Amino acid sequence: MAYQQPLCKWRFHFGHPRVMVLILLYFFNIVAGQIRYSIPEEMKKGSLIGNVAQDLGLDLKRLRSGRARIVTGENLQYTELKTDKGILVVNERIDREQLCGDVTPCSFSFEIILETPMELHHITIEVLDVNDHPPVFKKSDIMLDISESANLGARFVLDSAEDPDVGVNGLQNYVLSSNDNFVLKQHVNPDGSKYAEMVLQKQLDRERAPHLSLKLIAVDGGNPQRSGTVNINIKVLDVNDNAPVFNQSMYKATVIENAVKGTHIVTVNATDADSGSNGYITYSISNVRSNIADLLSIDQVSGILSVSGPIDFEKDKKYELRIDAKDEGGLTDSSKVMIEVTDVNDNAPTISVMSFTSPVSEDSPPGTTIGIINVKDLDSGENGQVICRIQQDAPFKIKSNLRNYYTLITDTVLDREKVSEYNITVVATDAGTPPLSTKRTFYLKVS
Known part of the structure; x- marks a missing residue:
């Protein structure tokens, strides 16, 4: 799956035996850091991953007072933060093959968030194969x-x-x-x-x-x-004197994602100089990978390769397979087929609330942070580029922050006697054709 990267990111590096830490970034009153750990798959529950308090330079009292917690979104929480010790441990069995398939390197990420003041630390766990x-x-x-x-x-x-x-x-x-x-x-x-x-x-x-x-x-x-x-x-x-021969050693084709079952992709063709049953050719997909077997099928007589399952660009951007042509005498030939998958804008952006403060004091200065949101779009290219805005005319504005995070801040001094509460609607729109949007409304009270 692909998602939109942030508009900007600043990186600073220093060394450590097991971990790479980014120097804390102060931006809109938010402290940000990044750590990367490497662990083998199938570690037992409770196994130590790393000392995040030490690696981030945080005091254990700060972890407790800031109500430090892991934010994973919709992902399974493979890890647990022990705030009393400042360590990160394995919470669920991690199967590298189930998590990443044949993609390497294999990793997953999440954030550790603290409050008062706000801190956001990005953690990446690389899972090593056994x-x-x-x-x-x-x-x-x-x-x-x-x-x-x-x-x-x-x-x-x-x-x-x-x-x-x-x-x-x-x-x-x-x-x-x-x-x-x-x-x-x-x-x-x-x-x-x-x-x-x-x-x-x-x-x-x-x-x-x-x-x-x-x-x-x-x-x-x-x-x-x-x-x-x-x-x-x-x-x-x-x-049986002659084997089948394909008219091409390689076929190239394209298919659009979400193509309906039965959609024609390409027709392969082989000939056999023998006559009768020895010249009768049947086609089959050879040595197909498990993730392709349910998506593509071939007519054994006509050689027509077609869609038989859900084509998803976010899962596979191309397919490579071989087609066998076999005659009645058992002789074969094979040809490669390379299929490029074309992306369509079929995923709307998602908005996740990391933090939101209400009520807010009317004497708060302009630029006061009232919320942090995370915006993602699983599409790629322009289809995954997202712009965030506030729908209505209100004394607030939204700014790009860290990676795919945005900060909702006050734009002017608030006046409770004039307006004591607001419904702030944030709209996230991608750049696809047609564009897809998602809205999220926040209720804010002025005290």
């Missing part, structure tokens, strides 16, 4: 029908394994069991995922060996190393 998953094949068996007349050098793409771990803990290599007929070649997709294919190096002889049984092993690079295995069952067929 090797807690083995490579796994979707099926226990791969069934191949291969003609005994298949040419030397014929390629047979094999199902890929999936490993939700990342980096060295992820899938590193494939190994094919020892045999006389095939060697294994490994390839890397543009997105970094690996797949393997068998290459025929010695002619098959159906009369001598009508069936072959091999094993494909996927291994990761963790310590200890984990692996997964799939059986390859080969049925040797008679006489």
Whole structure:
């Protein structure tokens, strides 16, 4: 998901063994700091993350008097602030794969807010991967029908394994069991995922060996190393001289997010010089990742690739997959398909209240802070650019503050005898076409 960054941000750095701290920023009476911690996933509840009081230079009395608390918005609160000790501990089990999938580095952020005076500290937790998953094949068996007349050098793409771990803990290599007929070649997709294919190096002889049984092993690079295995069952067929051939080695297409089910994306096409059943071609999506399997489908006869599930630009900006063409004799060819997802403005901005003070004294000077709000928009580009304003004519104004935070302040001296209460409506509007808006009304009493 993408959201709009702030209009400006100032950064100052100094060192620390585990943490990077930004020097406190005074802006509109708000103190702001930033800390980054790195922890392994799957830590036990209550495990220490870091001493935030020490790292931010805060006194424990200040944490209590300022009613220090964590603000996470709609996110699950993975951490807990122990104000009596000034430390941050694990509150809920953190599964890196569930939190970030294959995105790396993996992190989540939240704010610690204090009051009187207002302080806002941004905390980022980087979650490090541990090797807690083995490579796994979707099926226990791969069934191949291969003609005994298949040419030397014929390629047979094999199902890929999936490993939700990342980096060295992820899938590193494939190994094919020892045999006389095939060697294994490994390839890397543009997105970094690996797949393997068998290459025929010695002619098959159906009369001598009508069936072959091999094993494909996927291994990761963790310590200890984990692996997964799939059986390859080969049925040797008679006489199929030609493999299918795609008319393009790569297809490129675009699809708009929220496209309805059945929307045509692209049509692939392969031909086979054989006649009869040996020249009959069927199409399938090869080694598709789990997050794509429910979104795209292909007609096995026509080769039409279409939408079969919800396309969301905020989740995936592009899809890369391979299409297999297979004839009745078991020979195959494959082609890459690259699909770019086009963003639409389908997310309105959200307004979250961090702090609001009411009543406010009529003798408060202009520029007095009465509220802090957080504004986000999940869209990207212009669709995620947000402008905040006060809807009505009132003695208040709103200013951009830190990142995606805004401060609501008085613009003039208030007079309770003239106006004793206000309904202040804040409007957040994005730059999409058409633009989407969200309103939030604040009731303020003047004392």
